[in-house]
Amino acid sequence: MSTQPLPSAPAPPPLNIPPIASAPPSLWDRLSTWASEHKALVYTVAGITLVATAAGVFYYASDSRRAVADGEGAAGKRKSKKDRRKAKKDAEDASGREGVSGEAVPSGSPGCRVGGPRLTLHRRQEGLGLCCI
DSSP: OOOOOOOOOOOOOOOOOOOOOOOOOOHHHHHHHHHHHOHHHHHHHHHHHHHHHHHHHHHHHHHHHHHHHTTOOHHHHHHHHHHHHHHHHHHHHHHHSBOTTSOBOOTTOTTOSSOSTTHHHHHHHHTOTTTTO
8 A cells, every 4th residue: 555645634714703802911920920930039039038037036035035034024124214214304403403512503593594404504604603592
């Protein structure tokens, strides 16, 4: 038997079907396509994010343990800061109300031109001595 090529079938007539109107790809589709094309970058960013998060959690946990070991928590820190501010303010008020001789000077004395907690500075600048008492 001889092998003869089979006659090719005629091409089918073109179909007059309009193209299907499809919606553009969604953001999720585009992101997943981009991520599948750039896997190395995605894995690198994910690894760095994981390490940074773990480091933050470790830092926060160790800071909390140290504060508990010292006997102060977050409330203790706030309170001690408030106490430090109050002590500083009291010290400023006390030093601002002392006269040159060390006597307490009332704020806003009637004989003083300046008044307020800065009488000591006023006396030193003006050289008025104890005129404001």
